Amino acid sequence: MKLAMIGFGQAGGKILDAFLEHDQQAGSNIVRAAVAVNTAKADLMGLEHVPEENRVLIGQSRVKGHGVGADNELGAEIAEEDIDEIQGSIDDIPVHEIDAFLIITGLGGGTGSGGSPVLARHIKRIYTEPVYGLGVLPAGDEGGIYTLNAARSFQTLVREVDNLLVFDNDAWRKTGESMQGGYAQINEEIVKRFGILFGAGEVEQGGEVAESVVDSSEIINTLAGGGVSTVGYAAESVADEKGGGGILSRFTGSNEESSLDSANTTNRITSLVRKAALGRLTLPCEIDGAERALLVTAGPSKFLNRKGIERGRKWLEEQTGSMEVRGGDYPVEASDNVAAVVLLSGVTNVPRIKELQQVAIEAQENIGEIESESEQNLQELVEDDDDELEPLF
Numbered sequence: 001m002k003l004a005m006i007g008f009g010q011a012g013g014k015i016l017d018a019f020l021e022h023d024q025q026a027g028s029n030i031v032r033a034a035v036a037v038n039t040a041k042a043d044l045m046g047l048e049h050v051p052e053e054n055r056v057l058i059g060q061s062r063v064k065g066h067g068v069g070a071d072n073e074l075g076a077e078i079a080e081e082d083i084d085e086i087q088g089s090i091d092d093i094p095v096h097e098i099d100a101f102l103i104i105t106g107l108g109g110g111t112g113s114g115g116s117p118v119l120a121r122h123i124k125r126i127y128t129e130p131v132y133g134l135g136v137l138p139a140g141d142e143g144g145i146y147t148l149n150a151a152r153s154f155q156t157l158v159r160e161v162d163n164l165l166v167f168d169n170d171a172w173r174k175t176g177e178s179m180q181g182g183y184a185q186i187n188e189e190i191v192k193r194f195g196i197l198f199g200a201g202e203v204e205q206g207g208e209v210a211e212s213v214v215d216s217s218e219i220i221n222t223l224a225g226g227g228v229s230t231v232g233y234a235a236e237s238v239a240d241e242k243g244g245g246g247i248l249s250r251f252t253g254s255n256e257e258s259s260l261d262s263a264n265t266t267n268r269i270t271s272l273v274r275k276a277a278l279g280r281l282t283l284p285c286e287i288d289g290a291e292r293a294l295l296v297t298a299g300p301s302k303f304l305n306r307k308g309i310e311r312g313r314k315w316l317e318e319q320t321g322s323m324e325v326r327g328g329d330y331p332v333e334a335s336d337n338v339a340a341v342v343l344l345s346g347v348t349n350v351p352r353i354k355e356l357q358q359v360a361i362e363a364q365e366n367i368g369e370i371e372s373e374s375e376q377n378l379q380e381l382v383e384d385d386d387d388e389l390e391p392l393f
């Protein structure tokens with residue numbers, strides 16, 4: 001699937017950068033165009049893979065290139081005011097060559113959190129291609145203001161995009177790691193999952209595997225209908241089996257041997273599908289009730305088989321209660337792994353979002369109380385008790 005990716009804010013830019021690196025390394029060719037938008041000049045300069053001409057600094061007259069300091073209302077205002085500058089960069093995208101837009105952003109900050117819904121609305125008004133969001137939730141320990149920003153941005157962005165794919169930093173953070181090192185690793189996890197998902201729709205159809213290969217329309221149809229999505233992933237190394245047994249048994253092996261191989265392949269896939277769906281999702285949630293799902297099995301084609309996918313698909317139907325579960329292959333001959341990626345779209349039973357909203361409401365009330373008290377407190381501090389002093393003017 002060919003995407004025009006727009007990284008908004010610092011997290012958005014860094015994840016976009018990681019996508020570009022992955023695309024080059026894996027040769028997956030999913031990023032047809034990459035644009036980074038930010039109010040902070042230093043963040044844009046820190047990017048390594050986004051072409052310089054595709055880095056758009058907005059809000060210069062308001063914040064002088066220094067970012068909006070987690071004020072997402074200001075982030076939204078600046079995006080409105082400078083939408084033409086962002087559009088200038090989108091104008092260079094060969095939109096007829098892309099399948100969809102993907103706006104990537106951290107929901108807890110200011111620039112991307114506020115700006116992304118504005119940009120999504122704008123792009124949807126102009127283009128007919130679907131506009132997806134990839135929104136990152138802040139970790140719980142980042143504090144009230146980040147949680148409040150994320151809760152408000154989440155609410156707005158879901159409404160503006162065709163589907164919001166969510167990644168929850170809280171579920172992925174490791175204790176005792178530096179933020180930067182931690183993010184680099186987290187970003188790799190993000191790119192691995194979404195790279196397989198979107199890369200799956202990019203495989204040329206043809207040859208033996210043609211009918212079982214995932215097509216980009218299957219990804220689009222799974223995401224159609226809107227709402228919130230989450231992704232699961234599980235992989236197993238097949239490096240040891242790659243060179244030897246498999247191929248050998250194909251030429252020399254008896255029927256018994258090859259049917260055993262096929263049974264192994266099927267079992268491996270079904271167990272990977274279970275692990276992917278029941279393990280750590282990008283947004284932890286109950287999978288029961290997901291409206292649509294897509295299963296992608298990736299790896300060297302001799303380790304993929306139709307039976308495995310069919311079984312995995314049926315199991316997903318039972319678990320989600322959805323009749324709209326698609327499935328297919330993503331053959332990657334050079335890989336040493338077999339992986340299953342499960343996209344669950346239209347999930348609604350997400351306790352994490354309810355918790356986030358609760359903390360956000362408390363933070364909002366707390367901020368309101370402090371604001372209303374602060375004027376009085378300042379007055380009490382500045383004025384002398386018996387009003388004996390006079391200000392200069």
Ligand SMILES: Nc1nc2c(ncn2[C@@H]2O[C@H](COP(=O)(O)OP(=O)(O)OP(=O)(O)O)[C@@H](O)[C@H]2O)c(=O)[nH]1
Binds near residue numbers: 008012107109113146
């Ligand atoms: N996964 C991931 N999350 C990040 C990364 N950097 C920041 N975040 C998250 O994104 C949230 C938003 O931060 P930024 O993207 O820095 O904010 P911004 O949009 O640049 O806005 P301002 O800095 O307020 O102008 C943070 O609360 C973190 O949760 C990253 O590299 N990866």
